[in-house]
Amino acid sequence: MDHKLLNFTNEKLLLQALTHRSYANENSGELHNERLEFLGDAILTFISGEYLYCRHPEMAEDEMTRRRSALVDEKQLAKFATEVGLTFRMRLGQGMIRSGGYQSPNLLSSTFEAVVGAYYLDCDRKMEVLRPIIEELFDSVSPTIVELRSNIDSKNRLQEYVQTTFGSILPKYTTKRIGGPDHAPEYQSIVSVNDEPYGKGKACGKKEAEKQAAENALSELKKQGKI
Incomplete structure (x- = not known):
């Protein structure tokens, strides 16, 4: 069963979110996901900041900044991508596949951001629909891991x-x-x-x-x- 983040009304929007530029370059007419990635990055930054603000009323600004970065860094977003089932759904060009693109943290994290951006558009830009899905993923991250990462970023x-x-x-x-x-x-x-x-x-x-x-x-x- 697909993760709820992959439950789209507009399947074409999901396909675009999964499409890397390398695939679009090899397949005429396909749209790549870079604009959706931009949107998803902004959304994740906002939701992670709000998440920490609401859950840790005692936490100072500098600590929230460090922890927000740890929640949405490349390594963590790549793990989210794997958890929701994006790994082999990514549409990559043949050269990218041969170079191990399905296991690339950079590609996985970027695709996850694109899917988040696409989901936001698919649900008519209703943050209240997207927010609980992302917060559930944040809840799955060990606080110890977040703290360790935040101290070394x-x-x-x-x-x-x-x-x-x-x-x-x-x-x-x-x-x-x-x-x-x-x-x-x-x-x-x-x-x-x-x-x-x-x-x-x-x-x-x-x-x-x-x-x-x-x-x-x-x-x-x-x-x-x-x-």
Whole structure:
């Protein structure tokens, strides 16, 4: 029996959510899922923030920020994707399949985000329909695991430094594709604060590139004796 997150009225919308650009490139007329991924990412950020705010009234902002990141990081979203049954439903190009795409945390997490975005549209953008499904997945994550991950996330540590040093502003990540084939695209991310570059990162996924940029920035700050 399919997971409730895969119970769509508009099956074409679900197919689009499952369709990677590599598959669309090999099959004329197919729509890929990148816009849905963008929407799903924003929705998960909101729901995870609301989830933590309501369940932990005693928790400070910095701790909620760390835990939110842990709930929606690439590794955790990839696990959700596997739990709801997305692994072999993903529509990938042949090159992507040969390179192990069905087991790729980046692809799994991105597809999960796309499915969340698509489900939101399929239920007429009713957050009250989507919210309990996502919160049930969040409930399944061990609090210990969330706490451990939240303490080591480089983007969170950089954000804490920036907010402690400069106030309410946040690090800004500018991430773009710089090369690589469709089945293994390479991205570069530059993290800046007040329009001043702090670090760069390169990786095969957008989120990993941002993580590398944050780690580079933290390394530079450490060399300067600022942390």
